[in-house]
Amino acid sequence: xxxxxxxxxxxxxxxxxxxxxxxxxRSGDLSVxxxxxxxxxxxxxxxxxxxxEERAKGNILERFSAQQFPDLHSELNLSSLELGDSALYFCAxxxxxxxxxxxxxQGTRLTVV
Amino acid sequence: xxxxxxxxxxxxxxEGENATMNCSYKTSINNLQWYRQNSGRxxxxxxxxxxxxxxxxxxxxxxxxxxxxxxxxxxxxxxxAADTASYFCATDPKGYSTLTFGKGTMLLxxx
Numbered sequence: 001x002x003x004x005x006x007x008x009x010x011x012x013x014x015x016x017x018x019x020x021x022x023x024x025x026r027s028g029d030l031s032v033x034x035x036x037x038x039x040x041x042x043x044x045x046x047x048x049x050x051x052x053e054e055r056a057k058g059n060i061l062e063r064f065s066a067q068q069f070p071d072l073h074s075e076l077n078l079s080s081l082e083l084g085d086s087a088l089y090f091c092a093x094x095x096x097x098x099x100x101x102x103x104x105x106q107g108t109r110l111t112v113v
Numbered sequence: 114x115x116x117x118x119x120x121x122x123x124x125x126x127x128e129g130e131n132a133t134m135n136c137s138y139k140t141s142i143n144n145l146q147w148y149r150q151n152s153g154r155x156x157x158x159x160x161x162x163x164x165x166x167x168x169x170x171x172x173x174x175x176x177x178x179x180x181x182x183x184x185x186x187x188x189x190x191x192x193x194a195a196d197t198a199s200y201f202c203a204t205d206p207k208g209y210s211t212l213t214f215g216k217g218t219m220l221l222x223x224x
Contacts, residue, residue, distance in 0.1 A: 002155060002157070004155075031210065033210070033211065033212075035212075035214075042214060042215075042216045042217070043156075043201065043203075043214035044214075045211050045212060045213065045214075048209065048210075048211050055209065056207070056209050056211045058211060088153065090155065090156065092156075094210050096210075097209050097210055098143075098208045098209050098210055100161070100210055101146060101158040101161055101210075102158065102210050102212065103158065104148075104155040104156040104157070104158075105155055106154055106155040107153075107154070107155055109153075
């Protein structure tokens with residue numbers, strides 16, 4: 001158990017809908033990362049937050065947004081969902097945003113039908 | 114875009130044998146990390162090697178890094194069936210821990 005908690009574990013929704021994925025980082029970790037894993041794109045970095053502030057952005061679509069709250073949990077919002085958004089979404093956390101290992105949650109499997 | 118590329122894509126060995134996986138990357142890095150993923154589950158961090166290090170050990174794992182060739186290798190010695198998983202290298206170009214992953218090597222260890 002990495003200590004990173006993601007909910008829900010599975011999500012099935014229709015095209016055009018909006019969903020929210022939730023992540024609780026390890027106790028004491030200030031930095032949160034979101035990754036997407038799909039068969040065609042592999043594992044891709046989406047966005048990073050550190051202590052409530054956006055720190056770095058990767059290949060995140062404009063339809064996607066995220067935030068980190070004062071209690072350090074984070075949410076990833078996916079809107080206007082398309083079939084191609086079906087993927088595993090991982091949250092990871094680390095103590096600081098640099099030069100250190102990241103601890104991954106078990107992921108949320110999103111299926112868009 | 115994928116920074117790291119693992120080789121081979123798949124590897125099948127018997128228990129007790131050694132497994133070697135290679136990773137090549139394109140740009141300069143701050144560090145390189147190896148992760149393991151069991152069948153669609155979360156990634157588990159194995160080892161981190163910094164750009165000024167050439168070799169690192171952790172239990173049955175040995176990682177090498179050649180920054181001149183932009184390549185790394187992961188050696189798992191005396192493999193076990195429980196080592197069956199996908200192995201990913203990930204580079205951290207900026208030192209922010211925003212990792213760029215390769216497509217992974219699927220390792221199958223048969224009893």
